[in-house]
Amino acid sequence: MTLDAFQPQHQLPIHSRPPRTWAQTLNGLLFLLLFIPGCFMIHGFQLLFVLPLKLVPGPKSRKLYDEGIRYTKGAFAALLNLMNQWFAPTKLSITFETEGQGKFTEEEIQNVVERDGAGKVIALHLPSKSVIISNHQVYSDWWYVWCLTYFAGTHKDVFIVLKKSLKWIPVVGPGMQMYRFIFLSRSWASDKLELARQLSKLGKKAQEEDKPFTFIFFPEGTLPDLSNILLPRSTGLHYSMRSLAPRLPTLKLLDITVIYPGYGQSYYTLRSIFCDRVPPPVVHMHLRIFDVAKDVPIGNALNSIISNGSANNLAELDLSEREKDTFDIWLRKLWSEKDDFITYFLETGRTPHKQEPVEIPLRLRNKWEFGEAYCFFAPVLIAYWWKKLTDLVL
Numbered sequence: 001m002t003l004d005a006f007q008p009q010h011q012l013p014i015h016s017r018p019p020r021t022w023a024q025t026l027n028g029l030l031f032l033l034l035f036i037p038g039c040f041m042i043h044g045f046q047l048l049f050v051l052p053l054k055l056v057p058g059p060k061s062r063k064l065y066d067e068g069i070r071y072t073k074g075a076f077a078a079l080l081n082l083m084n085q086w087f088a089p090t091k092l093s094i095t096f097e098t099e100g101q102g103k104f105t106e107e108e109i110q111n112v113v114e115r116d117g118a119g120k121v122i123a124l125h126l127p128s129k130s131v132i133i134s135n136h137q138v139y140s141d142w143w144y145v146w147c148l149t150y151f152a153g154t155h156k157d158v159f160i161v162l163k164k165s166l167k168w169i170p171v172v173g174p175g176m177q178m179y180r181f182i183f184l185s186r187s188w189a190s191d192k193l194e195l196a197r198q199l200s201k202l203g204k205k206a207q208e209e210d211k212p213f214t215f216i217f218f219p220e221g222t223l224p225d226l227s228n229i230l231l232p233r234s235t236g237l238h239y240s241m242r243s244l245a246p247r248l249p250t251l252k253l254l255d256i257t258v259i260y261p262g263y264g265q266s267y268y269t270l271r272s273i274f275c276d277r278v279p280p281p282v283v284h285m286h287l288r289i290f291d292v293a294k295d296v297p298i299g300n301a302l303n304s305i306i307s308n309g310s311a312n313n314l315a316e317l318d319l320s321e322r323e324k325d326t327f328d329i330w331l332r333k334l335w336s337e338k339d340d341f342i343t344y345f346l347e348t349g350r351t352p353h354k355q356e357p358v359e360i361p362l363r364l365r366n367k368w369e370f371g372e373a374y375c376f377f378a379p380v381l382i383a384y385w386w387k388k389l390t391d392l393v394l
Contacts, residue, residue, distance in 0.1 A: 028275030077155035078373040084362035088279035102288030127252035134256040136218035203247035226339040259284040299323035
């Protein structure tokens with residue numbers, strides 16, 4: 001018998017793990033039978049009960065449509081957490097930067113973490129309008145970051161960038177379009193205008209309606225010059241914040257350093273985590289926060305940008321070489337510090353500041369949210385919307 005037989009499976013590369021058992025196969029089938037129908041039910045609710053609201057003219061019907069989309073986005077976030085709870089139990093272990101640039105003060109940390117009477121973390125009061133960036137080498141990164149927004153209360157207002165090829169994947173593609181996710185073709189000449197146009201519109205809308213706004217962006221590139229992570233590409237992130245900053249005066253940049261016990265696709269895939277039931281036992285997240293207007297060198301965000309977000313005027317967002325270089329150096333420094341942090345953590349098992357982590361099991365906070373994950377509360381919303389539409393007609 002080899003030593004591998006005594007190691008927990010998450011500590012072994014996937015190719016070195018024992019053959020899949022019947023229990024794992026059954027777990028995988030149950031996961032697919034509960035996750036995929038959940039996606040169908042959420043998208044079905046969008047098509048049957050939310051999309052028709054677009055046919056009713058007027059600002060009130062538009063508002064109802066937007067709230068319906070937010071409801072389904074929240075349902076999907078609940079579904080993600082439910083899948084963790086049932087098939088891949090793990091917890092977030094969160095620490096905060098307390099020294100240097102991007103630090104949280106002790107008072108800020110106390111205000112961020114909300115606990116109930118039993119000491120259980122029930123909410124994280126993170127910025128309501130933010131760009132979230134993170135190191136990213138595993139597909140599950142986006143899953144766990146979105147789960148973090150669930151506890152931050154911004155999960156109904158998450159926006160991400162995706163490849164244009166994903167736009168028409170059955171069920172998932174149209175559903176993501178209704179979520180107003182941004183699809184890019186990876187041709188920067190055309191993508192930069194589309195990215196700026198959509199982000200400007202979304203940012204303006206969030207500010208006017210006083211709604212949360214969370215834009216998740218993974219800038220990590222392909223050059224492996226660092227020990228644990230890859231050097232970031234700065235252009236897309238720079239352009240995104242230049243588009244958002246004039247429309248969201250309180251915009252924050254939330255930098256997350258994600259660390260798994262073992263890291264990379266050789267240890268974790270969505271299949272191995274949820275079908276084989278070999279999740280990371282804990283997902284470490286170290287948070288840094290920056291005020292975009294004061295702390296991030298995005299350059300001149302152009303007070304002259306018009307508010308309607310037309311492509312012609314957004315072309316004025318083009319960056320000078322000096323602005324590009326300044327931001328690129330700043331982001332690479334941030335990534336180098338992130339890499340040093342990961343090295344220290346992996347070697348010592350703690351943060352450089354020896355901070356006690358905030359631990360949050362990834363599970364739903366309330367029993368009634370089990371129903372929300374599958375849009376079981378649709379009849380209540382339909383009755384509410386019917387009353388509102390009747391009021392509009394009468």
